[in-house]
Amino acid sequence: MFSKRFNFMTIAGIKIGIDLSWLFIAILLSWTLAAGHFPFAYPGHSIGLYWFMGVLGMLGLFACIVLHELGHAFVAKHFKLPISQITLFLFGGVAEIKKEPTSPKVEFLVAIAGPIVTLALTFLLFFTTYFGTQFGWSFILIGITSYLTTINLLILFFNLVPAFPLDGGRILRSLLWKWKGDLAWATKITTNFGLGFGFFLIFFGIFSFIGGNLIGGMWLAIIGLFIQKAATASRTQVYINKELENEKVLKFMTREVETVSSESTILEVLQQHVYKSHHHLYPVVDQNQLLGYVSLAEIKTVPQDQWNQIKIASVMIPLNKCVVASPEMSALNALSLMEEAPTPALLVTDGSRLIGLLTSRDLFRVISLKLELGDDRKKE
Numbered sequence: 001m002f003s004k005r006f007n008f009m010t011i012a013g014i015k016i017g018i019d020l021s022w023l024f025i026a027i028l029l030s031w032t033l034a035a036g037h038f039p040f041a042y043p044g045h046s047i048g049l050y051w052f053m054g055v056l057g058m059l060g061l062f063a064c065i066v067l068h069e070l071g072h073a074f075v076a077k078h079f080k081l082p083i084s085q086i087t088l089f090l091f092g093g094v095a096e097i098k099k100e101p102t103s104p105k106v107e108f109l110v111a112i113a114g115p116i117v118t119l120a121l122t123f124l125l126f127f128t129t130y131f132g133t134q135f136g137w138s139f140i141l142i143g144i145t146s147y148l149t150t151i152n153l154l155i156l157f158f159n160l161v162p163a164f165p166l167d168g169g170r171i172l173r174s175l176l177w178k179w180k181g182d183l184a185w186a187t188k189i190t191t192n193f194g195l196g197f198g199f200f201l202i203f204f205g206i207f208s209f210i211g212g213n214l215i216g217g218m219w220l221a222i223i224g225l226f227i228q229k230a231a232t233a234s235r236t237q238v239y240i241n242k243e244l245e246n247e248k249v250l251k252f253m254t255r256e257v258e259t260v261s262s263e264s265t266i267l268e269v270l271q272q273h274v275y276k277s278h279h280h281l282y283p284v285v286d287q288n289q290l291l292g293y294v295s296l297a298e299i300k301t302v303p304q305d306q307w308n309q310i311k312i313a314s315v316m317i318p319l320n321k322c323v324v325a326s327p328e329m330s331a332l333n334a335l336s337l338m339e340e341a342p343t344p345a346l347l348v349t350d351g352s353r354l355i356g357l358l359t360s361r362d363l364f365r366v367i368s369l370k371l372e373l374g375d376d377r378k379k380e
């Protein structure tokens with residue numbers, strides 16, 4: 001999802017990074033605080049002090065967003081959803097969870113964890129500001145905590161709008177999913193809200209822009225576009241999962257598979273197969289018995305000057321270590337097998353007999369064709 005991403009720390013195995021776009025925001029935000037907000041609220045101090053406060057305010061917001069995302073991430077981790085990383089980008093943060101939640105309850109708890117953290121932060125910051133004022137603490141500290149109180153409250157309300165993919169949209173989706181037991185339907189409703197809310201922000205943004213609020217208007221429109229894009233992507237994902245769930249591996253797999261013998265040398269396999277057909281993986285079959293597979297990864301472990309001596313039998317991945325699919329398995333299960341144990345292709349077997357080969361490209365070829373034709377979605 002992110003092209004220019006830098007990791008800067010890891011908390012409990014969760015990588016935290018920033019997208020290059022966040023640096024732009026960090027500068028813009030520090031500047032807005034140093035040149036506008038703080039001089040207006042606390043006049044009569046040096047520009048250096050305002051910049052110091054501006055940078056602290058920006059870092060504080062950064063920390064609040066990371067904590068919000070960690071809230072999502074820890075709950076996801078608790079329910080064994082694979083979480084890859086947290087990235088801060090243009091509009092805030094995103095905890096990248098690799099799998100869709102497994103049940104409405106899990107989705108609800110993962111979604112609500114972020115807003116709960118933000119609510120707790122809002123209270124904490126509010127009371128710090130309140131008691132700080134009572135006890136006459138420095139305006140530097142109070143200025144920053146009162147700014148962060150307001151901004152966290154805004155983050156809270158914005159995130160609770162029931163428009164997917166915002167947290168509020170996920171919460172609503174989990175409730176609808178629980179109610180009717182149909183994830184695809186719940187996704188359709190909440191992504192519609194997402195598209196609607198996106199439109200609203202775009203129009204409101206353009207309206208503000210014309211009305212003179214150039215930067216604010218532009219931001220609203222960009223956020224609107226982003227929400228629309230994410231809503232569409234989620235909808236497509238759920239549609240794909242539904243399609244794959246209802247289809248068997250048998251339908252997608254390649255039946256005519258090029259195999260190699262365990263007695264061949266690496267050089268023979270390269271010359272007779274790899275250089276000609278350019279597949280990434282070749283099943284190893286002797287007398288109709290599937291023994292395993294060999295791919296470029298295994299071949300590369302052998303030094304080039306030994307390619308004409310070493311036999312496939314000694315480098316192949318044996319069948320008992322292969323991830324295999326049965327022809328009757330649902331395509332969705334096969335896809336998650338591929339994601340869990342990355343291999344170029346899944347062997348489709350019936351016992352020790354090879355029936356076919358399945359790649360993720362096989363799955364998506366059919367799906368993208370269906371998406372292009374839009375057959376099922378128009379019937380809904």
Ligand SMILES: [Zn+2]
Nearest residue numbers: 114115159167
């Ligand atoms: Zn969130």
